[in-house]
Amino acid sequence: MVAELEELTGPGQVAPGGSPEAKDDYTHDEALGLTPVTPQAVVWPEDAAQTSRIVEWANARSVPLTARGSGTGLAGACIPRPDGVVVAFDRMHTIVEIDTANQVAVVQPGVTLQQLDEATGREGLVYPVFPGEQSASLGGNVATNAGGMRAVKYGVTRHQVLGLQAVLGTGEMIRTGGKFVKATAGYDLTQLIIGSEGTLALVTEAVLRLYPRPTHTATVLAPFASLPACTGTVPDLIHTGVGPLMIEYIDVVTMAALAGTGDLELGVPPAVQEQAVAYLVVVLESHHEDRLQEDTATVAELLAGAGALDIYVLPAAAGAQLISARERAFWVAKAAGADDIIDVVVPRADIAPFMEEVSALAAATSSWVSGCGHAGDGNVHMSVFQADPQKRSEVIEGILRAGVGRGGAISGEHGIGIGKRKYLAAIEDPAKLDLWRRIKTAFDPNNVLNPGAIFE
Amino acid sequence: MVAELEELTGPGQVAPGGSPEAKDDYTHDEALGLTPVTPQAVVWPEDAAQTSRIVEWANARSVPLTARGSGTGLAGACIPRPDGVVVAFDRMHTIVEIDTANQVAVVQPGVTLQQLDEATGREGLVYPVFPGEQSASLGGNVATNAGGMRAVKYGVTRHQVLGLQAVLGTGEMIRTGGKFVKATAGYDLTQLIIGSEGTLALVTEAVLRLYPRPTHTATVLAPFASLPACTGTVPDLIHTGVGPLMIEYIDVVTMAALAGTGDLELGVPPAVQEQAVAYLVVVLESHHEDRLQEDTATVAELLAGAGALDIYVLPAAAGAQLISARERAFWVAKAAGADDIIDVVVPRADIAPFMEEVSALAAATSSWVSGCGHAGDGNVHMSVFQADPQKRSEVIEGILRAGVGRGGAISGEHGIGIGKRKYLAAIEDPAKLDLWRRIKTAFDPNNVLNPGAIFE
Numbered sequence: 001m002v003a004e005l006e007e008l009t010g011p012g013q014v015a016p017g018g019s020p021e022a023k024d025d026y027t028h029d030e031a032l033g034l035t036p037v038t039p040q041a042v043v044w045p046e047d048a049a050q051t052s053r054i055v056e057w058a059n060a061r062s063v064p065l066t067a068r069g070s071g072t073g074l075a076g077a078c079i080p081r082p083d084g085v086v087v088a089f090d091r092m093h094t095i096v097e098i099d100t101a102n103q104v105a106v107v108q109p110g111v112t113l114q115q116l117d118e119a120t121g122r123e124g125l126v127y128p129v130f131p132g133e134q135s136a137s138l139g140g141n142v143a144t145n146a147g148g149m150r151a152v153k154y155g156v157t158r159h160q161v162l163g164l165q166a167v168l169g170t171g172e173m174i175r176t177g178g179k180f181v182k183a184t185a186g187y188d189l190t191q192l193i194i195g196s197e198g199t200l201a202l203v204t205e206a207v208l209r210l211y212p213r214p215t216h217t218a219t220v221l222a223p224f225a226s227l228p229a230c231t232g233t234v235p236d237l238i239h240t241g242v243g244p245l246m247i248e249y250i251d252v253v254t255m256a257a258l259a260g261t262g263d264l265e266l267g268v269p270p271a272v273q274e275q276a277v278a279y280l281v282v283v284l285e286s287h288h289e290d291r292l293q294e295d296t297a298t299v300a301e302l303l304a305g306a307g308a309l310d311i312y313v314l315p316a317a318a319g320a321q322l323i324s325a326r327e328r329a330f331w332v333a334k335a336a337g338a339d340d341i342i343d344v345v346v347p348r349a350d351i352a353p354f355m356e357e358v359s360a361l362a363a364a365t366s367s368w369v370s371g372c373g374h375a376g377d378g379n380v381h382m383s384v385f386q387a388d389p390q391k392r393s394e395v396i397e398g399i400l401r402a403g404v405g406r407g408g409a410i411s412g413e414h415g416i417g418i419g420k421r422k423y424l425a426a427i428e429d430p431a432k433l434d435l436w437r438r439i440k441t442a443f444d445p446n447n448v449l450n451p452g453a454i455f456e
Numbered sequence: 457m458v459a460e461l462e463e464l465t466g467p468g469q470v471a472p473g474g475s476p477e478a479k480d481d482y483t484h485d486e487a488l489g490l491t492p493v494t495p496q497a498v499v500w501p502e503d504a505a506q507t508s509r510i511v512e513w514a515n516a517r518s519v520p521l522t523a524r525g526s527g528t529g530l531a532g533a534c535i536p537r538p539d540g541v542v543v544a545f546d547r548m549h550t551i552v553e554i555d556t557a558n559q560v561a562v563v564q565p566g567v568t569l570q571q572l573d574e575a576t577g578r579e580g581l582v583y584p585v586f587p588g589e590q591s592a593s594l595g596g597n598v599a600t601n602a603g604g605m606r607a608v609k610y611g612v613t614r615h616q617v618l619g620l621q622a623v624l625g626t627g628e629m630i631r632t633g634g635k636f637v638k639a640t641a642g643y644d645l646t647q648l649i650i651g652s653e654g655t656l657a658l659v660t661e662a663v664l665r666l667y668p669r670p671t672h673t674a675t676v677l678a679p680f681a682s683l684p685a686c687t688g689t690v691p692d693l694i695h696t697g698v699g700p701l702m703i704e705y706i707d708v709v710t711m712a713a714l715a716g717t718g719d720l721e722l723g724v725p726p727a728v729q730e731q732a733v734a735y736l737v738v739v740l741e742s743h744h745e746d747r748l749q750e751d752t753a754t755v756a757e758l759l760a761g762a763g764a765l766d767i768y769v770l771p772a773a774a775g776a777q778l779i780s781a782r783e784r785a786f787w788v789a790k791a792a793g794a795d796d797i798i799d800v801v802v803p804r805a806d807i808a809p810f811m812e813e814v815s816a817l818a819a820a821t822s823s824w825v826s827g828c829g830h831a832g833d834g835n836v837h838m839s840v841f842q843a844d845p846q847k848r849s850e851v852i853e854g855i856l857r858a859g860v861g862r863g864g865a866i867s868g869e870h871g872i873g874i875g876k877r878k879y880l881a882a883i884e885d886p887a888k889l890d891l892w893r894r895i896k897t898a899f900d901p902n903n904v905l906n907p908g909a910i911f912e
Contacts, residue, residue, distance in 0.1 A: 099803075100691070100695070102691070102803045102805050103695070104803075145644075147640075151638055155615075155637060156638045158644070159611075172887045174885060174887055174891070176888075178803070179803035179863055180802065180803060180834050180835075180864060180865065181607065181833055182611070182614070182801060182833055182868050182869060183601075183801055183865035183868055184600055184653075184867050184868065184869055184872070185872055185880060185884075186888065186889075186910055186911075187652055187656070187892050187910075188601075188614070188647055188651055189891070191644055192643060192644060192648050194644070195640045195643070195644055196643055200643070211697075212694075212696070212697035235559070238559060238668075239559070239580075239668055240668070241668035288747075288750075291744075291747060345636045345638060345639055347558045349558050377637055378636050407634045407636075408634060408636060409633075409634065409639035409641045410641040412636070413640055414640065416642065424641060428642065429630060431628045431629075432642065432645070433642075435898060435899065438898035438899075439648075439895060441894075441898070442894035442895050442898050443891065443894075
């Protein structure tokens with residue numbers, strides 16, 4: 001395989017599985033509780049044409065291919081097959097264009113969020129999806145429809161990708177969409193490929209929407225004595241029309257853990273900390289300092305009137321620290337020994353009653369579940385502590401069913417990968433699973449693109 | 457057929473084609489130059505279960521079904537087949553829910569934009585897609601991914617539909633998405649069905665995103681002595697971050713025609729009118745009067761600095777009149793005897809050079825093409841005057857190819873239907889057409905849903 005792949009690409013672009021070049025990293029992502037798998041080989045294409053040749057070859061040889069960006073996924077979608085090949089996009093990391101006139105960026109899949117943020121910043125623009133891990137690649141973001149804290153204002157990856165260049169399972173290369181926000185000219189393949197976790201096509205280029213980069217931000221922190229009081233403010237916040245950049249809630253356990261990891265100085269006195277059960281964090285941004293102040297006052301008044309124990313408008317440095325700590329929540333949970341993490345989405349007004357169900361389910365299985373989340377989107381991230389695999393499956397399936405029962409979905413942004421597919425298979429409508437399989441076949445007739453991810 | 461369908465639905469829900477109940481309206485939409493077709497029957501389902509039974513029946517009997525909302529489409533997507541049945545959603549016109557806490561509306565497909573706007577207005581909310589025809593149905597809007605003048609701020613139908621209930625070509629009913637803005641849990645069927653023009657599934661319910669309804673608007677009108685000067689301001693306007701609600705351009709011929717149809721009083725003196733070649737219309741909205749004034753001043757200064765012949769900040773009534781006249785542009789073109797209309801989308805910075813190509817193509821075939829458009833989106837609407845069908849096809853194909861050559865698409869919001877499919881077949885990548893056909897088969901194995909629309 002290595003020799004054949006090298007012929008399709010070039011010297012130094014292929015390494016056998018388990019070799020020093022195809023190091024451990026390529027056997028897993030950041031999902032908890034999944035077993036790393038060593039593939040037959042890792043190949044690093046350098047352009048779309050090479051990618052197309054690799055897929056053609058795999059299609060003819062029936063070799064499973066697993067696309068990989070930076071490997072920061074949380075559902076095991078880039079864990080390869082033992083008989084397969086990892087297609088690593090690390091070397092396709094060129095920002096093809098920052099088109100300021102059309103406010104779009106054209107990027108290769110290996111470009112990282114950090115790299116793009118630096119490039120757009122120089123033009124006074126911003127790509128607004130911040131899933132919390134700046135080393136993540138845009139290709140991976142597209143594959144998982146990455147979200148993050150700013151989704152309440154800007155939406156998620158799906159809302160920012162205007163077009164793709166992609167290679168189907170047959171090796172055919174197509175272009176979808178372009179530097180425009182709308183078209184009705186056939187089925188929208190862009191949106192179908194986004195979030196398909198490498199199972200429909202390999203993305204070799206993406207056209208991304210950019211926005212003028214606001215110059216001012218403010219962070220409001222409000223502790224509450226109950227979770228319903230805390231998340232109950234969210235519909236009212238949205239209804240004001242101030243358009244917050246972020247609305248996060250952090251439970252008291254997660255907040256304590258975050259505070260323990262760094263020098264987080266929020267100025268919340270011990271007496272308030274003792275009463276607090278949940279914290280709401282609202283971040284606002286604007287192009288105008290005066291508007292920001294007015295909006296901040298609107299938010300502070302609303303939260304005070306809704307029973308916040310106190311209101312803290314954080315100085316810029318402390319605000320940034322808090323958001324950065326929130327971005328590390330996954331690592332804190334991992335360090336604390338969490339056995340799994342899930343990220344159910346429910347209608348945003350349902351967070352509190354949903355979390356009551358979660359508490360009851362946790363208690364019934366003697367599990368421990370802590371939470372924080374993108375409250376503005378109804379997207380609750382939970383760390384599940386339950387060492388027994390059987391009980392863990394039970395409590396997780398129960399939580400996911402509770403979310404779906406409230407009209408939600410199993411994952412808001414982490415995806416299904418191989419880590420959550422058994423739950424999806426158990427909970428999802430069989431008619432939809434069958435339809436997805438037929439769509440998969442339409443893109444990838446020989447089932448070579450990430451077989452086994454999302455569904456068997 | 458009528459008897460069989462009546463058994464599946466109920467008395468008074470079916471009429472034979474050509475009968476007084478299934479009147480002329482059901483044989484066409486508003487597309488120019490297409491021949492009306494009388495179907496075998498028209499059926500009016502009253503709920504999703506009936507819709508599912510109708511599709512099951514059609515699937516078993518291989519009867520083509522054409523879904524129809526209000527029939528305001530512009531591409532012939534709801535012109536039935538002579539051997540087929542029209543599924544008219546007029547009677548499924550219930551607003552199931554306005555959920556203010558989650559800021560969503562749940563609607564049946566026959567609900568009109570007018571009806572929804574009245575209902576959301578009462579709650580201080582707005583569904584922000586205004587394609588210009590308030591009698592249009594939400595089902596039709598979903599089928600065509602309807603856009604309109606507010607897309608530059610809010611995006612199009614695709615960006616507002618959070619979930620669907622839909623019936624596949626097999627009669628199976630599925631639900632997709634829900635009252636949330638993000639999920640990564642399998643392929644996004646919502647987005648695939650949107651814009652599929654009734655060929656993949658019949659939509660029986662939609663969950664729509666709502667927004668706080670801004671209370672203040674302002675309209676700025678700026679005549680320019682050249683089209684490049686006019687549309688050249690658009691990237692700069694976007695870059696200011698004021699986030700206009702609309703950025704429209706109107707060529708001088710269209711403006712004269714609009715002015716001729718009503719009592720449009722814009723206060724543009726004859727001397728300026730004589731010099732004007734193109735008009736830019738910028739509409740701003742805000743929740744705050746003072747911010748609106750500040751943003752209006754920003755826009756006015758920018759346009760003045762960019763060579764506008766003059767700047768008119770229109771009084772509210774005149775602003776509304778102008779926008780309402782712009783919404784009538786299609787009817788004005790039709791009354792003037794336009795032979796066809798097209799709505800190419802190009803990258804927004806490319807409007808002026810694209811229109812130069814259009815002028816050259818029109819001159820070469822002695823055709824006459826007038827234009828106006830959603831300049832903020834690069835979506836140019838053109839009326840084509842050329843009585844000879846062969847020459848008309850030539851100039852239209854040339855214009856569409858020119859748009860696609862600039863990285864654009866054949867239609868921004870009207871769709872392909874049966875009116876533009878020959879152009880799509882000629883211009884689009886055959887690999888994508890083949891993939892679309894395979895996707896069509898995945899949803900509709902016996903090809904009963906609007907066969908022949910988009911592609912043969």
